[in-house]
Amino acid sequence: MSRTATGESSIARAVRIIAAFSSDDTALQVSEIARRTGLPVATASRLIAELTAHGLLERGPDREVRIGVRMWELAARASPTLSLRDAAMPYLEDVHAVVGHHAQLGVRDGEDVLFVERLSARDAVVNYSRIAGRLPLHISSSGHVLLAHAPASLLERVLTRPLDRYTASTITTADALRAALAQTRRRGYAVLPGHVHENAAGVAVPIRNGLGDVVATLSVIVPNDGRAETHVPVLLAAARGISRSSAAVRSPC
Structure with missing residues (x-):
């Protein structure tokens, strides 16, 4: 798996993105996710696109990001x-x-x-x-x-x-x-x-x-x-x- 110059893996950064959501904040803009995770906006945007492609995240009508149905399905199953x-x-x-x-x-x-x-x-x-x-x-x-x-x-x-x-x-x-x-x-x-x-x-x-x-x-x-x-x-x-x-x-x- 790819790593940044700091040694952090892509999986670790993806987990940080998913953890940015809470029960009160179920929809976030990319800029807010970047702020909460401490990731550059470009990096956050790229990882969000990959997670969205796998159904783990999804985009709302105003381009806000939400937890995807696939994530819910996997979590419920396990x-x-x-x-x-x-x-x-x-x-x-x-x-x-x-x-x-x-x-x-x-x-x-x-x-x-x-x-x-x-x-x-x-x-x-x-x-x-x-x-x-x-x-x-x-x-x-x-x-x-x-x-x-x-x-x-x-x-x-x-x-x-x-x-x-x-x-x-x-x-x-x-x-x-x-x-x-x-x-x-x-x-x-x-x-x-x-x-x-x-x-x-x-x-x-x-x-x-x-x-x-x-x-x-x-x-x-x-x-x-x-x-x-x-x-x-x-x-x-x-x-x-x-x-x-x-x-x-x-x-x-």
């Missing part, structure tokens, strides 16, 4: 969360029917929660998460469940870094986060009212594999009206069903 999603969907649909707001499935990826599925209703409460979207672990109920059962080394990394504040209720100190995670482990679920948005509350429970490891979370986002905890029993029942159906799911990295 996703390690596919069997988890398939096992969870019947239970996720039942939870959504009972709760009537947002029901979602999340896994840990590094120091974030990655949401792999979400069901919503038209008049549901505000929710910042989305499919293939991320939130920091300390922010959401799903993150608290995953962080409460994560390796100690990961917890220490999170605790030593600044904890971003989303609302007045967001936990932003190491001591408070340790206490909240201890409570999550003790109770077996997490309830975070108003931590991401003042009007919404998150409730999450763990999903385990055949070895008892926590591999994902099942959660709902409901109005912050003091009744969020009433949804815990239906979530726990659904999570047990998913756990039984997904014994082959891999543990989080």
Whole structure:
């Protein structure tokens, strides 16, 4: 594979281009991609043309660049969360029917929660998460469940870094986060009212594999009206069903 004078391969530069897109920025001009990747515009343009020829990127009506259908196809085919999603969907649909707001499935990826599925209703409460979207672990109920059962080394990394504040209720100190995670482990679920948005509350429970490891979370986002905890029993029942159906799911990295 060809390399630049700095030793960087074409594949590495192509990966930088693909990584320039985010859940909020799904369409970018070539100049913006060049800025985000630090590549010369001519180099970015050439690589984008090659990726587009293979269907990994595509051009919009105004010449903006988007992730291509072929990329989505390959990612979906290889996703390690596919069997988890398939096992969870019947239970996720039942939870959504009972709760009537947002029901979602999340896994840990590094120091974030990655949401792999979400069901919503038209008049549901505000929710910042989305499919293939991320939130920091300390922010959401799903993150608290995953962080409460994560390796100690990961917890220490999170605790030593600044904890971003989303609302007045967001936990932003190491001591408070340790206490909240201890409570999550003790109770077996997490309830975070108003931590991401003042009007919404998150409730999450763990999903385990055949070895008892926590591999994902099942959660709902409901109005912050003091009744969020009433949804815990239906979530726990659904999570047990998913756990039984997904014994082959891999543990989080």
